[in-house]
Each structure stands twice: as C-alpha cells, then as structure tokens.
Amino acid sequence: MASLSKLPRGLSLYRGRYRVRMDHEGRTVALGMFDTLGDAKAALNIARADVARGLFVPPAERRAVRKAQGERAAAASMTLRQWSEQWLVALGGWCFLPRGGPVAGWAAPGGCAYGADISTAG
Structure with missing residues (x-):
C-alpha cells in the first residue's frame, strides 16, 4: 500500500x-x-x-x-392480467372475479357480481 x-x-x-x-x-x-x-x-x-x-x-x-x-x-408497464382485463372489458363487459370470493375466474357479461351464477351467463 x-x-x-x-x-x-x-x-x-x-x-x-x-x-x-x-x-x-x-x-x-x-x-x-x-x-x-x-x-x-x-x-x-x-x-x-x-x-x-x-x-x-x-x-x-x-x-x-x-x-x-x-x-x-x-408505471408505464402493464401486467398481462391488467392488459387482459382491459381487453375483455373492451370486448363487451367480461370481468375477472378474484380468488377469495365464492367464484373465481373470468365471468361473461351479466355474471360479474359475487354470488352470480356464471354457468348460465352470456
């Protein structure tokens, strides 16, 4: 040194x-x-x-x-989930029901409320 x-x-x-x-x-x-x-x-x-x-x-x-x-x-990046949610909503009202509720997954128009029967929707 x-x-x-x-x-x-x-x-x-x-x-x-x-x-x-x-x-x-x-x-x-x-x-x-x-x-x-x-x-x-x-x-x-x-x-x-x-x-x-x-x-x-x-x-x-x-x-x-x-x-x-x-x-x-x-801030500008978007996750695949965020993008797909926006895309499905733009297609005509589809929405995602998050886990933790009685039903989880994608729901067709009319089946977006918790407790709604999505098997007969849309």
Missing part, C-alpha cells in the same frame, strides 16, 4: 481501501472506493478525462436519472 503522503490528489486511504474524490463545479464528488491503488488511479483518470471532454456526470446524478427511468418504466 502506498503511503498517505504519496497518494495523488483526490485519493485517500480509508479503512484499508482507496477512496476517490474529485472537485467538479465547486462540489466534491465521490467516485467510489477501490481495493487497489491501480483501480483508484484509473477511476480518477477516467473521471478527469470525462471532465476535460465535457462528458462527466457525477455518479449521484446518474443514479437519480436511472432511478427516475425505472420508476417511469414501472
């Missing part, structure tokens, strides 16, 4: 691992913790090169964007 006084600016030894930080737009940005000095130096050099090219995005901002995209995708 390297001595603390000989580490490049932006690297520090913390609990036996190398912490990489960098100043960007007036804020200190944490780039990560690394087991080896070589990995830590590589991460710092890559981040500095991205800053020089104008491509650097702090990890916290990347995580926030990724989280927002995941939330949007989850």
